[in-house]
Amino acid sequence: MDFLQLPKRTSGNRRYGLTSIADFGTPFGQLKSILDDYGHIIDIAKIGIGSAYVTPNLQRKIDLYKEHGIKPYCGGTLFEKCYQQNKIPEYLSCLRRLGIEWVEVSNGTLDIPLKERLEIIAKAREHFHVIAEVGSKDSSLEMSISEWKEEMNLFLEAGCEYVITEGRDSGTSGIYEKGGSVKSDLISELIKDIDTKRIIFEAPTPKHQMFFINAIGANVNLGNVKLEDVLILESQRCGLRSETFYLEDCHANHLNQTPAHSME
Template identity: 65%
Template sequence: MEFLILPERTKGERTYGITSIADFGIPLGQIEDYLIDYHQFIDIAKIGIGSAYVTPNLQKKVDLYNRFNIKPYCGGTLFEKCYMQNKLDDYTDSLKRLGIEWIEISNGTVDISLQTRISLIHKFKPNFNVIAEVGSKDNEQEMRRSDWEEEINLLLAAGCKYVITEGRDSGTAGIYSKNGVVKKDIIECISKNVDISKIIFEAPTAKHQMFFINQFGANVNLGNIKLQDVLTLEAQRLGLRSETLFMEERTCNLS
């Protein structure tokens, strides 16, 4: 069907309007079934937490994502575990052997200084596309609005392709309160002072996704999306759900 007037979506090799799914152990056959129909709606696949280390047939999973032009990478928890044990060289060697070209640098659980993370970005960016994450998984920890803005901009300036705003797969930390409410003051600060096209907002629930779509338009970058929710999210982006039906045809600030 092609007769409605809908918001214009980015297509192909997107640099914004990104959908990043979270793979917390999806079986290979199930992934392939979804990707055959819906691969055009997915840009990035995070193999969540540290699950890549124990995933059966990990090489086949990586190859499957690559075959559908979806960029796989390992969750930040695995990076933090390797950092704790001084195994980052082994980790990056493994990523290269697997054909994973993206790496996440985070401090969601382990306290890694901003300066150390920036140094690691400089170390990794010649060989990888680097994604960094800002915010803690501990919902008792609060960052000032100005710290969110400063940290994101410094990580981008260091060479990150994107910065993820922490939200967890539950939507109860980072940019969300412990009861799942969006911290709108933080989002407002970020949106005024950061290039939104370089931010991936973790938005695991439909409620969170629709907030960001209504706030920033169809081409906002969203992460921690469940594979089974990909088609619904695309419909939401196009104003084909009640909560986004009257969405203004805005686009992200790409300047």
């Protein structure tokens, strides 16, 4: 089908408009079937939490993702486990052997000093594309808006390709309230001052995804997307769902303001 006027989507080896899925143990055969149909609308694949360490057929999975042009990486929890046990060099060496070219530096479970995270990023950038996550998985820990902005800007200045806003796979911490609602005031401030093309917003449910699509546009970067939701998400991005039906080519104004960085 190619006759409707829809919001223009980025395509190919996208730099923004990314869909980053979370793989929490999809069996290899099932994954192959999913990617045969939907691989073209997936850009990044996070092998969730620390599951890569115990995943059967891990090398085959990594190779399969790469065959479909999808960038695989390991969840930040595995990075933090390696940090806790002073095994970061071994971890990075293992990633290189596996052919993984992306690494996440996170702070979701441990309280890793900012200076140390920046030092690890500087070292990892010698061989990897680096993504840094901002925010805690503990919903009782609050960061001020200025702290969010400071960390995100420092990571981007340090050479990270993207920064991820913590949301967990449940959507109940980081950029979300305990009950799952989006901290819209925080998002409003972040998109004023930081290039949204460099932010991956964790949005684990269609409800969360619709918020960011309406707030920023069809080509917002979204992470922690469930594999079974990737076609729903692409439909939402294209204005093919009631909640995004009137989506325009550039961006909507869900936050009652114009974001500083357009997404055309």
